[in-house]
Amino acid sequence: MNYPVTELSSWHALANHAPILKKSVLRDLFFDYPERGHWFAAHGAGLYLDYSKNAVNEETIRLLIQLAEERFLPQRRAAMFSGEIVNLSEERAALHTALRAPRDAMILAEGRNVVPGIHAMLDRMREFSEQVRNGTWTGASGKPIRHIVHIGIGGSYLGPEMAYQALRSFRQKGLDVRFVANVDGAAFIEATETIDPAETLFIVCSETFTTPETMANARAARQWIVTALGEQAVSRHFVAMSTNADAIREFGIASEQTFGFWNWVGGRYSMESAIGLSTMIAIGPAHFEQLLQGFRAMDEHFLHAPMEENLPILMGLLSIWNNNFLGADTLAILPYAHELRRLPAYLQQLHMESNGKCVGEHGESLTHQTCPIVWGEPGTDAQHSFYQLLHQGTRQIACDLIGFCEPLSGLAEHHDQLMANLFAQAEALAFGKSAEDLRTEGVSEKTIPHQVCPGNRSSNVILAEALTPYTLGSLVALYEHSVFVQGAIWGVDSFDQWGVQLGKALAQRILPALSANKMNFNLHDSSTQGLLNRYLRHKMSTVESGEER
């Protein structure tokens, strides 16, 4: 397993095969094989994946599957699902799939079945959610809760916010959820300035319960409640999610209002754990169960579908192909659904924290490219900003276009227009527009070079019937497993994130100097010191002149 992927025979074969596909034109591939759109497609767990507009042929898929086998993907997949230690650097299992396992499943972590604990937690979440939703959980002054403020960052925030937006039409009316992640005080102020503390419940989410941003916002929230309602109100207005029960107790939140989870669930894989309490309160336990079923259905598909029909395996392998062999080192996530506008941000963390690594899981330096840069915006908005570069820029950019057959709004005509754009964009990316086409249309010779769209831009289209809790669960699990597949091929530890520690540590070193207005202590390089001095000079001058806002 510790063998560099670049030395495998399938990797060499793919490298030799790539120039043929680089030279091929998608137009010709479709011309030579008119049924291509039908055959280069797969479906499972409510999702349809059309990958025919990637620069691949049957030989490419065969070699990619060979690569997965040579990389022991089926064995690695089994190891993850069965609770083996797959996060080697932290010596942990990665058992997010257990979070959605059925009640009667048995999954062992360190010799103990984790499923009963997960369902006990889900039962408590259900009970609490119902109380908040039906008004029997009241604030300290007896008023029902109308506002939830979810405090957390990274994996303790991006999933819940994405799901809250995505499942807008399933939310309970009269109960809103706001999110505070950034340590910029503006985020807290914006979330709380128009709401009544007596009707507000804070959900503090942090796996470690030590993350400085989350702790600063939680302290601000505590102060906000205490100022308005008194110290005794804290217990009615706070709940917390963490693996660190001691830290929660120290913060002053009682164990009855604490929902734990486990260190074998990584933050970016935790939106269906207790971290999803705000989602459950917003959409209700029944819809949350459908979300879990969607996750579960994709887990089953990933486990059992043959590789050539397996959506996460195909997507993961295509990403490797586009990135490592065709040079498309960024991936644009383009949801054609207003409700999925936070999906690109969610998928950025999922991909880039998981696979943005330059060492392999055994500490060896890697010589091949790993995670693509993930970015994106919803269509059609993005068509009017960066699609110019997708169509005519100098780079190859892999695109995932995601759409739904049914509208969520009552505006059916809008939906046809939205989906027409999705289908058209995938077509335009693949086939472009040639000089001959333009000439036939009578375009002047002078502007032809500017109007030519070269085409041959790879894209996947993911289509589902409707954006429901089930579909969302399935979609998220599809990407989780695709990321796992890519990490397994590259040989990285997809479940640690050591790279985020350094900046955090340096910030903690700088903070005391800023708080104490201390200048010129030359602990830093000239650039950092210059910036600190400039910041402090301005801070001190505004304090002295009383100009502070």
Ligand SMILES: O=P(O)(O)OC[C@H]1O[C@H](O)[C@H](O)[C@@H](O)[C@@H]1O
């Ligand atoms: O949930 P927490 O412990 O507060 O961590 C929040 C986030 O911060 C860390 O720095 C990591 O980058 C993320 O993986 C994590 O999700």
